[in-house]
Amino acid sequence: DYFNTDYNENCWYNPDVFSTPENISHNHGFEFQTHFVMTDDGYFLTIFRVQDKFSSFKKQPILLHHGIISSAVGFMTSGDRSLAFYLARNGYDMWLANHRGNTYSLGHSHLKTSDPKYWNFSFHEIGLYDLPATMEYITKKTGNFRKIIYVGHSMGCTVCFIYTSLKKDHAEKYLKGFIALSPATAMKYFRSDFRPLLPILNKLIEDVMVTLSYHPARTSLKCIAHFLQLMMVGKFQHYDYGWKENLNKYNSVVPPEYPLSDITIPVHMFYGLNDNLVSYQDVLWVFNELTTPEKSIDVVPKNRKIKFNHVNFLLSKHIEFYLYKPLMKIIKALEIRNTSK
Structure with missing residues (x-):
């Protein structure tokens, strides 16, 4: 009876484990679609679409x-508390991105993943090519009648700032x-014990990638670098190719910084007080750089005795109360904005 969930409270079964994104969605009562976009x-x-069965498209x-x-599966792995399912259950038309090079987006018009040229991208190219193509596709599929609300986590924010x-x-x-x-932007104040090791890690990046390659989702060496x-530099800037190549690409020996003031x-930004990767100071720096008329910065949760770390924005027992409640306020305010242009 040890392996029987009926008799052992320490024995559990979760049908979402090792399941497909489609099956995970169906397990929780949602419609699921797979769409393909070319940059x-x-x-x-590959982008996913999740909808409530009883909701209009x-x-x-x-x-x-x-x-x-x-x-994209990261937004679907907390059961009914998953962000994708929570928002779909509240009637939203959910689209989940998979950037180039990850497990679900390995295709290319003429390059194979065994070709080093395929992996010659950082998050810069994701922001420059993946996002525009994805936005255009979603708008076309939804009938060109609504602008999109974008929600990113960590590097999902990096690419959107770009x-x-x-x-x-x-x-x-x-x-x-x-x-x-x-x-994640400049990361000047990220709190970590391995900051002194960064120059060494930069040299050992190829060995580090061997370990990372076994993670369920992939990325490029250039993204990590x-x-x-x-x-190391504490600035939100373009990729550094070395001074000679920088002169050719940027007409400067140092990479230019991304012009956040042009946004x-x-x-609207949320941060956690126990986040060792993205500190409050870095988020505040971004906030001060922004000149857009509508902007906000807020700590999650409001109860400062409880402190979110980097992963808690996806995995937290009380995420609906601490994060989704203030998140929904912003989404509803953005939703009623005039969409005419």
Whole structure:
């Protein structure tokens, strides 16, 4: 009887474990669709659509974007408390992104994953190519009648800051607003005991990637290197190719910083006090750099005796009360914004 859930309270069974995204959605009573998007530089992206069975598709579309070495499934792994399911249950048309190179988006028009050229991208290219293609596709599929609300976590915020700062006209056309959960940008104040080891880690990055390659979702070496660069220099800047190549690409020996002051859409940020990767100081720095008329910064949860870490934005026993409640207030406010352009 040890392995029988009827007789042993320590024995459990979760049908979502090792299941497919489609089956996970069905397990919790939601409709699931798989869509495919091609970027201008040839990458094939897989995006998921999750809808409540009893809800109309004529609802506000929301795009969720995951962090590094993660995937869209990260928004579906907390059962009924999962962000994708919570918002779908509240009537929203949920779209879940998978950036280039992760488990679900490995296709390319002419490059194989065994070709090093395939992996020659960082989060810069994800923001520059993946996001615009995804926004355009979703808007086309939803009938061109609604702008999108974007919700990102960690690197899912990084890529949106790049997109909204470098392609602000495109962002104004397709986005109602951007909600950033634990946004990774300059990372100047990230709290970690291994900061002195960063120069060494940067040299050992190829060995580190062997370990990372066994994670369920993939990413590129260049993404990791770019984040290490931001941690070392404490600036939110383009990829550093070395002074010679920087001169060719940027007409400067140092990489330019992303122009956060050019962002014009509403930006609302949430941070946790126990987040060792994205500190309050870094989020406050972003807030002060932004000049958009509508912006906010808020700690989660409000009860400062309880402190969210980086993962709690996806996995937390009381996430509905601590995060989803203030999140829904912002979503509802953005939802009623005038969509005409």
